[in-house]
Amino acid sequence: MVTIYDIAEKAGVSAMTVSRVINNAGRISEKTRTKVKRVMDELGYVPNQMARSLVLQETRLLFLMITDITNPFYTTLARGAEDAAKKHGYRLLFGNTDEDLEKENDYIDAVLKTRADGVLLAPAGDASLPHLEMLRRHRVPFVLLDREVPGMDSDVVLGDSKEGARQLVKQLVGGGHRRIALINGSRTISSARERLEGYREALKLNDLTYDEALVLETSFGPRSDLTVIEAWLDRMRPLPTAFVAGNNVLAVELMRALRSRGLRVPEDASLVCFDELASYAEMDPFLTVISQQAYQFGYLGMQMLLDRIQSRDEQAPGWRKIVLPAELIVRRSVRQL
Amino acid sequence: MVTIYDIAEKAGVSAMTVSRVINNAGRISEKTRTKVKRVMDELGYVPNQMARSLVLQETRLLFLMITDITNPFYTTLARGAEDAAKKHGYRLLFGNTDEDLEKENDYIDAVLKTRADGVLLAPAGDASLPHLEMLRRHRVPFVLLDREVPGMDSDVVLGDSKEGARQLVKQLVGGGHRRIALINGSRTISSARERLEGYREALKLNDLTYDEALVLETSFGPRSDLTVIEAWLDRMRPLPTAFVAGNNVLAVELMRALRSRGLRVPEDASLVCFDELASYAEMDPFLTVISQQAYQFGYLGMQMLLDRIQSRDEQAPGWRKIVLPAELIVRRSVRQL
DNA sequence: CTGTTAGCGCATTCAT
DNA sequence: ATGAATGCGCTAACAG
Numbered sequence: 001m002v003t004i005y006d007i008a009e010k011a012g013v014s015a016m017t018v019s020r021v022i023n024n025a026g027r028i029s030e031k032t033r034t035k036v037k038r039v040m041d042e043l044g045y046v047p048n049q050m051a052r053s054l055v056l057q058e059t060r061l062l063f064l065m066i067t068d069i070t071n072p073f074y075t076t077l078a079r080g081a082e083d084a085a086k087k088h089g090y091r092l093l094f095g096n097t098d099e100d101l102e103k104e105n106d107y108i109d110a111v112l113k114t115r116a117d118g119v120l121l122a123p124a125g126d127a128s129l130p131h132l133e134m135l136r137r138h139r140v141p142f143v144l145l146d147r148e149v150p151g152m153d154s155d156v157v158l159g160d161s162k163e164g165a166r167q168l169v170k171q172l173v174g175g176g177h178r179r180i181a182l183i184n185g186s187r188t189i190s191s192a193r194e195r196l197e198g199y200r201e202a203l204k205l206n207d208l209t210y211d212e213a214l215v216l217e218t219s220f221g222p223r224s225d226l227t228v229i230e231a232w233l234d235r236m237r238p239l240p241t242a243f244v245a246g247n248n249v250l251a252v253e254l255m256r257a258l259r260s261r262g263l264r265v266p267e268d269a270s271l272v273c274f275d276e277l278a279s280y281a282e283m284d285p286f287l288t289v290i291s292q293q294a295y296q297f298g299y300l301g302m303q304m305l306l307d308r309i310q311s312r313d314e315q316a317p318g319w320r321k322i323v324l325p326a327e328l329i330v331r332r333s334v335r336q337l
Numbered sequence: 338m339v340t341i342y343d344i345a346e347k348a349g350v351s352a353m354t355v356s357r358v359i360n361n362a363g364r365i366s367e368k369t370r371t372k373v374k375r376v377m378d379e380l381g382y383v384p385n386q387m388a389r390s391l392v393l394q395e396t397r398l399l400f401l402m403i404t405d406i407t408n409p410f411y412t413t414l415a416r417g418a419e420d421a422a423k424k425h426g427y428r429l430l431f432g433n434t435d436e437d438l439e440k441e442n443d444y445i446d447a448v449l450k451t452r453a454d455g456v457l458l459a460p461a462g463d464a465s466l467p468h469l470e471m472l473r474r475h476r477v478p479f480v481l482l483d484r485e486v487p488g489m490d491s492d493v494v495l496g497d498s499k500e501g502a503r504q505l506v507k508q509l510v511g512g513g514h515r516r517i518a519l520i521n522g523s524r525t526i527s528s529a530r531e532r533l534e535g536y537r538e539a540l541k542l543n544d545l546t547y548d549e550a551l552v553l554e555t556s557f558g559p560r561s562d563l564t565v566i567e568a569w570l571d572r573m574r575p576l577p578t579a580f581v582a583g584n585n586v587l588a589v590e591l592m593r594a595l596r597s598r599g600l601r602v603p604e605d606a607s608l609v610c611f612d613e614l615a616s617y618a619e620m621d622p623f624l625t626v627i628s629q630q631a632y633q634f635g636y637l638g639m640q641m642l643l644d645r646i647q648s649r650d651e652q653a654p655g656w657r658k659i660v661l662p663a664e665l666i667v668r669r670s671v672r673q674l
Numbered sequence: 675c676t677g678t679t680a681g682c683g684c685a686t687t688c689a690t
Numbered sequence: 691a692t693g694a695a696t697g698c699g700c701t702a703a704c705a706g
Contacts, residue, residue: 001394003683014693019685027691044474049450050387050396051683054698057338059387069415072615075406082433091447094431096419110428113386137381278409278615340699351677356701364675388699392682 002045011039022047053115062090062305063111064298065104065121068221069096071249072278073294074122077145080298081120088306090117099124099221104131112138118305120298122146125188141308143301148190155308157301157322161191161274164290164326165198166205168244168272171288171328173206176337177242177270180208183229183254184246185220192220195246195274214240220247229257239263241337245273251287252277266335286332293324300324339382348376359384390452399427399642400448401635402441402458405558406433408586409615410631411459414482417635418457425643427454436461436558441468449475455642457635459483462525478645480638485527492645494638494659498528498611501627501663502535503542505581505609508625508665510543513674514579514607517545520566520591521583522557529557532583532611551577557584566594576600578674582610588624589614603672623669630661637661 004018011018013032020026021036039045053059064081066074078094085092093116095107104124108131111119119135119142132152135142144156172180182199185192200210216232218225233239245251251273258269265271272288300322311317341355348355350369357363358373376382390396401418403411415431422429430453432444441461445468448456456472456479469489472479481493509517519536522529537547553569555562570576582588588610595606602608609625637659648654 001683005683015683016685016693017691020692023685025685029691032691046446046449046475048391048452048683050391050452051698052685053387054385054391054683054700055685057698069412070409070615072407075412078406079433086443091430091451093428096416109383112383114428115385115387138383278407338699341701342699352699353677353701354675357676360701362701366675369676385699388682389701390682391684391699392701394682 001048002043003048004045006043007036007039007045010043011036059115059117060090061093061114061116062302063093063095063107063114063116063119063121065095065097065107065119067097067099067122067124068249069094070222071247071275073248073275073292076294077122077298080295080300081302082298084299084302084306090306097124099219101125101127101131104128108134111135111140116140118142118309120145120301120305123149125186126150126190127188139312141305141312143305143308145297145301146191150190153319155301155304155320157297157304157324159191159274159290159292159297159324160326161194162198162201164274164292164328165195165244166202167326167328168274168288168290169199169202169206171272171330172242172244172270172334173202173208175242175270175334177240177334178208179214179238179240180242180244181214181216181236181240182244182246183216183218183232183250185218185250187217189220192217192246195244199244218250220249222249226253226257226260229253230260233257233261239269242270242334243272245271248273248275248277248289266333270334272334288331288333289329290326291329292326296324338385339380340385341382343380344373344376344382347380348373396452396454397427398430398451398453399639400430400432400444400451400453400456400458402432402434402444402456404434404436404459404461405586406431407559408584408612410585410612410629413631414459414635414638417632417637418639419635421636421639421643427643434461436556438462438464438468441465445471448472448477453477455479455646457482457638457642460486462523463487463527464525476649478642478649480642480645482634482638483528487527490656492638492641492657494634494641494661496528496611496627496629496634496661497663498531499535499538501611501629501665502532502581503539504663504665505611505625505627506536506539506543508609508667509579509581509607509671510539510545512579512607512671514577514671515545516551516575516577517579517581518551518553518573518577519581519583520553520555520569520587522555522587524554526557529554529583532581536581555587557586559586563590563594563597566590567597570594570598576606579607579671580609582608585610585612585614585626603670607671609671625668625670626666627663628666629663633661 004015007018008015018036020028021033062085068074082092097104101124122145129149129151144154148156187193203210245254263269274290276291341352344355345352355373357365358370399422405411419429434441438461459482466486466488481491485493521533524530540547582591600606611627613628
């Protein structure tokens with residue numbers, strides 16, 4: 001491996017001079033600078049980031065943990081985060097937790113060992129608290145995305161889940177629907193709770209009674225069991241005329257289940273949900289959705305994180321909470337009754 | 338920051354003993370071992386990976402570069418790679434190049450600086466050659482995925498693109514189609530070339546003449562311009578009865594363009610393509626496709642890479658080339674004429 | 675079974 | 691404008 005000492009020797013200077021050339025630090029004569037640079041090219045020198053990090057006590061490495069790499073909401077978010085990181089000269093390490101606390105734990109461990117400068121994460125759920133405490137304890141700045149964790153104050157970027165749920169229900173009610181079901185993620189996840197809350201509020205606001213039988217709590221992730229949804233459908237008599245899905249994955253799963261029962265959307269049942277589907281499904285977009293600004297989640301979250309990193313030693317400003325507005329996009333998946 | 342010296346002092350042993358406990362190396366009395374471990378817990382010690390890597394000359398960090406993070410083919414591939422890496426105790430850094438040589442170059446740079454132990458990459462194109470030479474020069478083992486690069490021998494995992502294209506054309510011909518168009522990625526990408534080749538061969542085999550006007554060369558990426566496709570459609574008179582798309586993104590773009598012209602699939606035009614669409618589009622899968630084993634691309638590629646890393650100093654075995662078979666899945670997007 | 679010495683590659687003092 | 695000494699946190703090699 002080529003080191004600054006190799007360069008130094010061949011260029012007839014000291015290692016320190018080489019280091020200065022690399023970092024554009026201190027005053028160096030133009031002559032030696034060009035000479036050193038030429039030797040670096042000749043030898044194909046690449047600075048050793050580890051050695052550098054070891055002495056500088058910073059890695060310029062950030063970590064992004066998402067809960068489902070196949071969900072376009074999160075990949076779009078990842079793009080935003082990456083763009084913002086790159087703009088500031090940081091690199092980004094991705095991790096996919098699948099909403100699995102053990103996997104999340106592994107990644108937290110990796111973060112600490114790697115001495116990443118900061119972490120951006122969508123926590124698996126409320127039970128992620130010890131992981132966050134771990135980060136806090138080791139003074140690793142982090143920003144939460146999409147989900148809060150009770151008991152832990154921090155910077156966070158959220159969507160307006162409650163308002164989104166209200167709007168979805170309102171849209172359905174506007175279409176004449178009065179029997180409206182909800183399929184949702186686990187209540188151990190703040191966004192799922194908020195969505196349930198918004199759903200209930202909107203029902204009340206429209207003089208509709210909340211019926212537990214019309215609510216299914218399952219998983220936001222791609223592993224949710226189709227038979228569970230089918231059984232739920234079969235339990236409800238009569239079938240609701242409309243459904244709210246807590247996210248895009250659940251919307252798709254529900255459509256599959258409906259199809260397996262010979263039911264079409266929107267002819268036999270109306271459906272609205274949170275988040276856009278994959279762009280590939282958008283050849284002919286027909287689901288009415290609350291569209292969240294996925295890219296902004298990542299971009300703004302990353303900016304907050306970088307702010308936090310750069311002011312690490314200064315007195316910390318208060319925790320910031322960004323709530324991105326919910327935008328309703330009306331398409332064709334709601335039938336007018 | 339807590340170091341092994343802090344542990345050592347508090348536990349009344351030497352730093353070396355602490356190191357041994359951490360790595361389960363050498364013989365240590367059970368008494369000191371438990372004592373050291375307790376102190377480590379108390380102080381919340383986490384090993385410094387950088388210091389470790391610096392002396393061990395290995396990072397146990399691998400890098401995966403893909404060309405489109407929003408393409409489910411690549412995210413599925415990424416899952417496979419991640420699973421295989423994790424199984425062997427390696428961590429994986431993702432990079433998204435968008436088929437952009439500059440971005441690819443930045444990532445190559447990052448790989449070298451970080452001293453990643455190895456790289457798995459879908460190259461942006463033939464022009465990625467200098468990047469690969471860079472890796473080779475610095476003895477960073479790498480495995481190519483999905484695409485070869487002329488002039489560079491290496492391990493590689495490919496799909497059988499030529500055979501896939503043949504099968505798609507054959508399927509169309511079997512449906513009575515004789516005027517078959519191809520929309521494809523850039524010819525600077527090996528898989529695009531292979532697909533074009535297979536398309537031409539299949540035409541010849543069926544006594545159909547190759548017509549340049551029926552072939553559009555654009556980009557596999559998400560940035561391809563819709564107007565280019567629309568112009569192409571408008572140029573072709575009469576319109577082909579069937580289309581082959583070089584990948585899933587192009588299939589979607591083409592469908593959009595067809596729709597903008599009031600044309601439906603398969604009623605007005607048949608369409609087949611490489612790669613499945615996003616799972617979310619698969620609620621009602623209707624495209625006839627060559628389904629590639631995306632997960633296997635990543636998993637097998639990673640295994641080859643790890644093999645290569647582990648035998649780095651031994652005499653290198655010859656380069657290995659895995660060609661994954663093309664599987665035709667017939668659905669409803671081809672109309673029988 | 676445990677400790678000492680040395681060095682991984684680099685940048686921050688302080689000299690000159 | 692440049693160089694020498696020192697240490698970041700850790701482990702390999704050797705000594706005991």
